[in-house]
Amino acid sequence: MEEEIFWLKGCIKQNSIRITKEGRIKNMNAEEISLRELIEILIKQKKLIILITVASILVAGIVSFFILDPVYESRMVLMASQFSDKLQSTQIQGEGVDSILNSLSRYPTMTLETYRQQITAPRVMRETIAELKLEEEYDIASLAKAITLETIKDTNLITVKMQHSDPEMAAKIVSKVGEKFVAFVSDKAKEHASSSSSHINTQLETELIKLEEASNELKEFLSQPRGVSELEQELAAKLTQITTYKTNLTDLQIKQQSLKASIQVAETEAKGSNRIILKNQSDGEDNLSIDKLQLMIEDSATLLKIELAAVTSDIANIKEQVNILQKQIEELQVELQEKKHEARIIEKKVEIAQNTYDAFVKKYEELRVAESSQIGESTITVISKAYPATKPVGPRKAMNLAIATVLGVMIGVFAAFFIEYWKTSGNEAKRYQGENL
Known part of the structure; x- marks a missing residue:
C-alpha cells in the first residue's frame, strides 16, 4: 500500500514538472512572437517612419533657416557696491536722541536680490519705453519679461540680458535700462533722504523753540537777586x-x-x-613843681x-x-x-x-548731503556696457534639426504601430462577424 502511494506521488510530481515546463515554453514562444511582431511591424512600416522623419527634418530646416529671424543677444554687467551698508552702519551708531534719529532716517538695506528685483521696476520700464519710443512693440509687462537678469554666484555682479532681432535695438534697450536703473536708485535714495530731512526740519523748529524757552528761563533765574x-x-x-x-x-x-x-x-x-x-x-629844670x-x-x-x-x-x-x-x-x-x-x-x-537741537541739526545736515549726493552712481557701477552683437544666438538650427529628427522618429513609430493595430483589429472584427453568421 505504501509503495502504491509513493508511486502516485511520483507520477503527480512528474506531471506537474511537465506542465510547468510546457507553460514556460509557451510563455517564451509568446514573448518571442510578440517581439518578432513588433520588429516586423517596424520593418514593414519603415518607409512611413523614414518619410515622417524626413518631413519633420525638412519642416524644422525650413522654419529655422528661412522663416525664423535671427535673434541677437546684448548684455550689460552691473556691480552693486556696499555704499548703502556703510551708510546704514554709520547711522546705527549713537544713543538716546541720536539712536532715535538714526532709526527714523536709516537708509533701507539693499541686498543683491533687492537690486535685481528693482531693475525691472515699472518706472524703469516705463521710462525706457518712452525714451526709445517702443510703445508699439512693448508694454511694461512684456519688456520686463523680455529682459533676463542673472546674478553671478559669490559675487555682487548682476547681468542684464535681452534678445532681439535687431542687435542695435537690443544694445540700446539694455543700456537704457541700466541707465534708468541707476537713476532710479539715486532718486529713491534722494526721496528717502528728502522725506526724512523734511520731517527732521519740522521737528528742528520745535526743538529750537524749546531751547529758546529753556535759555530764557535760565536768564530770568540768573537775573534774580541773591543768586x-x-x-x-x-x-x-x-x-x-x-x-x-x-x-x-x-x-x-x-x-x-x-x-x-x-x-x-x-x-x-x-x-x-x-x-x-x-x-x-x-623840661629839664632842677626844681620839681x-x-x-x-x-x-x-x-x-x-x-x-x-x-x-x-x-x-x-x-x-x-x-x-x-x-x-x-x-x-x-x-x-x-x-x-x-x-x-x-x-x-x-x-x-x-x-x-x-x-x-544739535543732534537734529547734525542729522539734518547729513540728510542734506545724502539728498544732494549721487547714491545711485555710488552703489551701482557699470562693469561692462551693452554693445550690438555680431553673431546671432538664435534660432539654434542644429538643435532644432536634432529635436525634429527625434520627434519624427517617435511620430513615425507611433503611426506605424497605430496603422498595424487598426488593420489587425479590423480583420479580427470581420472574422468574428463571419463566424457569427
Whole structure:
C-alpha cells in the first residue's frame, strides 16, 4: 500500500514538472512572437517612419533657416557696491536722541536680490519705453519679461540680458535700462533722504523753540537777586568772619585764664603793694613843681580785675556774634542749596534742549548731503556696457534639426504601430462577424 502511494506521488510530481515546463515554453514562444511582431511591424512600416522623419527634418530646416529671424543677444554687467551698508552702519551708531534719529532716517538695506528685483521696476520700464519710443512693440509687462537678469554666484555682479532681432535695438534697450536703473536708485535714495530731512526740519523748529524757552528761563533765574554766586560770596564772607571771631574768642579765653591766674597771685602775695609813682614831667629844670608831676596810683589787683571784666565782656559779645553768624550761615546754606538745585534743573533743561537741537541739526545736515549726493552712481557701477552683437544666438538650427529628427522618429513609430493595430483589429472584427453568421 505504501509503495502504491509513493508511486502516485511520483507520477503527480512528474506531471506537474511537465506542465510547468510546457507553460514556460509557451510563455517564451509568446514573448518571442510578440517581439518578432513588433520588429516586423517596424520593418514593414519603415518607409512611413523614414518619410515622417524626413518631413519633420525638412519642416524644422525650413522654419529655422528661412522663416525664423535671427535673434541677437546684448548684455550689460552691473556691480552693486556696499555704499548703502556703510551708510546704514554709520547711522546705527549713537544713543538716546541720536539712536532715535538714526532709526527714523536709516537708509533701507539693499541686498543683491533687492537690486535685481528693482531693475525691472515699472518706472524703469516705463521710462525706457518712452525714451526709445517702443510703445508699439512693448508694454511694461512684456519688456520686463523680455529682459533676463542673472546674478553671478559669490559675487555682487548682476547681468542684464535681452534678445532681439535687431542687435542695435537690443544694445540700446539694455543700456537704457541700466541707465534708468541707476537713476532710479539715486532718486529713491534722494526721496528717502528728502522725506526724512523734511520731517527732521519740522521737528528742528520745535526743538529750537524749546531751547529758546529753556535759555530764557535760565536768564530770568540768573537775573534774580541773591543768586547762586552772590549767596556763595556772602557765605564765604560769613565763614571768614566767623572764623575770625572764633580765633579771637580763643585768644580772649586764653587771656581770660591768664588774668584769673594773675589776679589770684596779686591778691595773695601783693597785699599792701600800693605805691605812689612820681614821674618827672619837667623840661629839664632842677626844681620839681606839683603841676609838673603826675601822681599815678596803681592797684595791681584792681587793674587786673578791670581788664578781666573787659575780656569777659568781649568773650560774651563774640559768642553772641558767633551764634548769630552760625544761624545766618545755616540759613544761607539752605538758601544756597535750594538755589543750586533750581539752577541745576534749569541748566539741565538747557543742556538737554541744546543737545537735542544739535543732534537734529547734525542729522539734518547729513540728510542734506545724502539728498544732494549721487547714491545711485555710488552703489551701482557699470562693469561692462551693452554693445550690438555680431553673431546671432538664435534660432539654434542644429538643435532644432536634432529635436525634429527625434520627434519624427517617435511620430513615425507611433503611426506605424497605430496603422498595424487598426488593420489587425479590423480583420479580427470581420472574422468574428463571419463566424457569427
